[in-house]
Amino acid sequence: MILMTNYLPSDTIDRLIKLTPELSTFTVRHQRDKVVAATQKSEEGLFDPTLPGLTLVERLLVALLACTLTPSELCAAEYHQRLVHLKVEQNLLDLVKRGEIEQVTDARLRAMLTFSRTLITDPVNADQAALKALPQAGLSTPEVVTLAQLIAFVSYQVRVVAGLNAMKLLEQQA
Amino acid sequence: MSERIEIKGFTNATLGWKAWLDVVSLDAATPEQIAVLEESHPQAKVSDYYLFLVHQPEILKQRSVAFNAIMYAPGGMPRAERELGATVVSRINGCVYCASVHAQRFEQLAKRTDAVIEVFTDPQTAGTSERERAIVQFSIELTSHPERVSPASIQALKNVGLTELEILDLMHSVAIFAWANRLMLNLGEPIFA
Numbered sequence: 489m490i491l492m493t494n495y496l497p498s499d500t501i502d503r504l505i506k507l508t509p510e511l512s513t514f515t516v517r518h519q520r521d522k523v524v525a526a527t528q529k530s531e532e533g534l535f536d537p538t539l540p541g542l543t544l545v546e547r548l549l550v551a552l553l554a555c556t557l558t559p560s561e562l563c564a565a566e567y568h569q570r571l572v573h574l575k576v577e578q579n580l581l582d583l584v585k586r587g588e589i590e591q592v593t594d595a596r597l598r599a600m601l602t603f604s605r606t607l608i609t610d611p612v613n614a615d616q617a618a619l620k621a622l623p624q625a626g627l628s629t630p631e632v633v634t635l636a637q638l639i640a641f642v643s644y645q646v647r648v649v650a651g652l653n654a655m656k657l658l659e660q661q662a
Numbered sequence: 663m664s665e666r667i668e669i670k671g672f673t674n675a676t677l678g679w680k681a682w683l684d685v686v687s688l689d690a691a692t693p694e695q696i697a698v699l700e701e702s703h704p705q706a707k708v709s710d711y712y713l714f715l716v717h718q719p720e721i722l723k724q725r726s727v728a729f730n731a732i733m734y735a736p737g738g739m740p741r742a743e744r745e746l747g748a749t750v751v752s753r754i755n756g757c758v759y760c761a762s763v764h765a766q767r768f769e770q771l772a773k774r775t776d777a778v779i780e781v782f783t784d785p786q787t788a789g790t791s792e793r794e795r796a797i798v799q800f801s802i803e804l805t806s807h808p809e810r811v812s813p814a815s816i817q818a819l820k821n822v823g824l825t826e827l828e829i830l831d832l833m834h835s836v837a838i839f840a841w842a843n844r845l846m847l848n849l850g851e852p853i854f855a
Contacts, residue, residue, distance in 0.1 A: 520827075522731035523728055611844050612847060616682045616851070619848055634718055636849055637722075641725075641841060643837075643840040644841035646808055647805075647837035648833060651816075651837070654813055655813075655833075658813035661813055
């Protein structure tokens with residue numbers, strides 16, 4: 489039996505929208521448990537500290553920018569908190585949250601954030617030149633794949649969060 | 663296929679797709695990469711898309727599990743309607759390749775093309791019934807403005823008879839195409855026969 493007061497979900501989306509087992513939205517979501525598990529494992533894989541290539545801080549900064557631009561307050565707050573936990577300097581976090589990517593001094597990070605901005609706000613204009621700017625900034629092909637999957641995953645995650653949160657709020661209005 | 667559709671740059675014709683950067687060659691692939699390709703899609707070993715994404719096999723694997731569970735799971739929203747949602751998202755995001763694949767799947771499952779023609783022509787007004795129009799409207803809102811999705815958005819779907827599980831399936835279908843479209847659009851381009 490689960491004690492509601494002590495319920496600490498290991499699932500990020502359940503935790504972000506405070507989806508607890510007594511809610512019908514929780515029950516519905518977990519009827520698709522394969523999706524729940526693959527979503528969580530995707531996140532854990534993309535933010536695995538031991539994944540070679542892009543550093544965890546680079547990946548979290550990309551996620552923060554993606555959530556800020558979408559916008560998704562809930563997800564942006566989550567990635568912001570993880571970055572604070574890793575003691576990333578506030579100045580850099582502020583630049584990303586304000587979308588002032590041009591002022592990021594590290595050229596490799598700047599290239600990643602520029603690519604991310606295009607893909608979040610204007611995916612149809614993510615052309616060959618936008619992609620090839622990444623190897624030019626020193627990213628290997630596996631690193632490009634990580635970056636593209638990361639941005640695309642966050643685009644998915646913010647929409648699952650937005651939809652489930654609306655469903656939960658409707659349930660609570662009833 | 664019954665009739666070929668060409669509207670505003672979108673089509674239901676079968677397209678190819680090529681990657682803009684180097685793909686993994688099957689000769690050089692690790693056993694893990696081969697296993698993930700085989701799990702992902704029947705044609706993955708001859709597809710530039712999968713051969714590119716398999717540079718990161720574990721990430722591709724989880725994406726494929728999520729994708730297949732969302733689009734093919736039994737029960738809940740009829741599969742044709744999940745494909746309709748996917749087609750709407752691809753039309754809104756401008757992903758010609760994904761739109762062609764999922765327009766075809768909608769046709770195969772629904773045995774008609776009318777809704778696809780409407781989505782390609784003008785997604786804002788598309789839908790051949792109240793239920794379809796509500797599905798299309800929700801798909802557009804969650805794609806373009808996830809921050810505006812509200813309890814009223816969910817209620818609108820309930821009002822035309824969707825169950826909560828069907829609504830969940832629709833949300834997942836829309837969200838997974840936010841993911842899929844961004845990969846197809848930014849890593850390569852469609853090839854027209």
